[in-house]
Amino acid sequence: MAYRASRGRKQAKKGVQLTIMVVGASGTGRTTFVNTLVEEPLLKHRYQELLRDPENPRSEIDPVVAEQVAAEAHIERQIQIKPVNFELEEDGVRIALTVVDTPGFGEGIDNENNFQEICAYLERQYDDILAEESRIKRNPRFRDNRIHALLYFIQPTGHALREMDIELMRRLSPRVNVLPVIGKADSLTPSELKTFKKRIMEDIEYYNIPVYNFPYDPEEDDEETISDNRELRGLLPFAIVGAEEEIMIGGEAVRGRRYPWGIVEVDNPDHSDFGRLRSALLGSHLTDLKEITHDFLYENYRTEKLSRSVGGDAAADTALLPEDMANQSVRLKEEQLRREEEKLREIELKVQREIQIKRQELLAKEDSLKVLEARLAQQNSSGYE
Numbered sequence: 514m515a516y517r518a519s520r521g522r523k524q525a526k527k528g529v530q531l532t533i534m535v536v537g538a539s540g541t542g543r544t545t546f547v548n549t550l551v552e553e554p555l556l557k558h559r560y561q562e563l564l565r566d567p568e569n570p571r572s573e574i575d576p577v578v579a580e581q582v583a584a585e586a587h588i589e590r591q592i593q594i595k596p597v598n599f600e601l602e603e604d605g606v607r608i609a610l611t612v613v614d615t616p617g618f619g620e621g622i623d624n625e626n627n628f629q630e631i632c633a634y635l636e637r638q639y640d641d642i643l644a645e646e647s648r649i650k651r652n653p654r655f656r657d658n659r660i661h662a663l664l665y666f667i668q669p670t671g672h673a674l675r676e677m678d679i680e681l682m683r684r685l686s687p688r689v690n691v692l693p694v695i696g697k698a699d700s701l702t703p704s705e706l707k708t709f710k711k712r713i714m715e716d717i718e719y720y721n722i723p724v725y726n727f728p729y730d731p732e733e734d735d736e737e738t739i740s741d742n743r744e745l746r747g748l749l750p751f752a753i754v755g756a757e758e759e760i761m762i763g764g765e766a767v768r769g770r771r772y773p774w775g776i777v778e779v780d781n782p783d784h785s786d787f788g789r790l791r792s793a794l795l796g797s798h799l800t801d802l803k804e805i806t807h808d809f810l811y812e813n814y815r816t817e818k819l820s821r822s823v824g825g826d827a828a829a830d831t832a833l834l835p836e837d838m839a840n841q842s843v844r845l846k847e848e849q850l851r852r853e854e855e856k857l858r859e860i861e862l863k864v865q866r867e868i869q870i871k872r873q874e875l876l877a878k879e880d881s882l883k884v885l886e887a888r889l890a891q892q893n894s895s896g897y898e
């Protein structure tokens with residue numbers, strides 16, 4: 514990154530704080546995205562946890578750990594919520610970035626628990642602020658850990674959103690700025706990607722999900738803001754390509770992924786939306802994301818919470834009218850339907866469980882392949898140079 518002179522030194526010195534959360538099924542490219550964003554191996558990949566020396570991706574696999582992982586491949590993984598801090602500088606502004614990763618998301622059969630855990634985490638950060646605001650004397654060491662943006666990684670299937678995607682975005686967008694992104698977007702052709710994006714936005718609209726859509730006010734905002742925001746909105750959901758290694762093209766190092774047919778460049782806007790998402794997050798829209806979090810999302814939560822504690826749950830027992838349920842045959846039919854639904858649900862769960870086990874096995878295989886690959890690369894480089 515170019516050296517920047519003393520311009521804005523005061524702000525640069527003080528800096529701003531930003532917290533983002535990355536959520537998505539494992540293998541959708543979350544870790545790679547974060548490492549591409551900060552240009553450093555900040556987060557470890559899962560396979561690196563198998564290594565004797567996790568700091569060194571070329572080190573040998575630890576047989577004990579590997580055996581353990583293989584043996585546990587079928588066990589449902591719990592979601593973890595892990596914040597990591599990183600300092601960076603963007604356009605002369607120092608940013609204290611916190612990235613909250615959520616490994617293990619969506620790996621269970623029933624993901625209800627995951628939604629609840631993430632939601633509880635978001636709300637806990639609001640509760641902390643609420644408590645801090647009502648203190649007479651402020652705690653000088655208090656840290657605001659509210660999430661300003663949640664990047665939700667959609668799998669690049671090219672079909673449509675899964676029920677889980679819709680459910681997650683629907684549940685969390687009242688609490689956090691949700692930014693939908695398509696992970697590993699280079700898995701699709703440009704035309705597939707275009708159709709996929711369109712379909713996703715149709716679903717989001719259909720289900721009325723208030724994702725962060727680069728809001729602007731046609732009356733109040735200046736023309737440039739309006740056109741910038743309109744353009745970014747038009748890119749939703751962002752197509753992400755991440756890469757942690759550089760490739761030489763014509764003597765220049767670029768971040769990209771190499772394929773037999775060519776190279777996909779991370780920072781080339783014709784290849785991926787990564788650069789535009791990065792500059793929106795860390796630059797042009799950083800303040801907006803923080804303001805919406807504070808003025809709108811937190812404020813709504815606060816109002817809800819306070820009115821809940823005042824009103825109690827008096828409204829909870831508005832019972833059904835007896836006439837509604839009087840008809841015996843209706844009730845029987847309902848009972849029958851319910852049983853059929855239950856049966857279907859059981860079958861569905863069984864199939865999902867089988868798919869899940871296969872997926873876990875595949876992931877475990879992929880992990881050990883990664884390690885082999887790394888070892889081969891090491892042998893090659895030490896043998897032929």
Ligand SMILES: Nc1nc2c(ncn2[C@@H]2O[C@H](COP(=O)(O)OP(=O)(O)O)[C@@H](O)[C@H]2O)c(=O)[nH]1
Nearest residue numbers: 539540541542543544545558697698753754755
């Ligand atoms: N094709 C492609 N593969 C990617 C991309 N990002 C990550 N990958 C690969 O996908 C696999 C999973 O990536 P990772 O970042 O560990 O996913 P996570 O489980 O969501 O953290 C790894 O083999 C990555 O090299 C991408 O943008 N395009």
Ligand SMILES: [Mg+2]
Nearest residue numbers: 543544558559
């Ligand atoms: Mg990961």
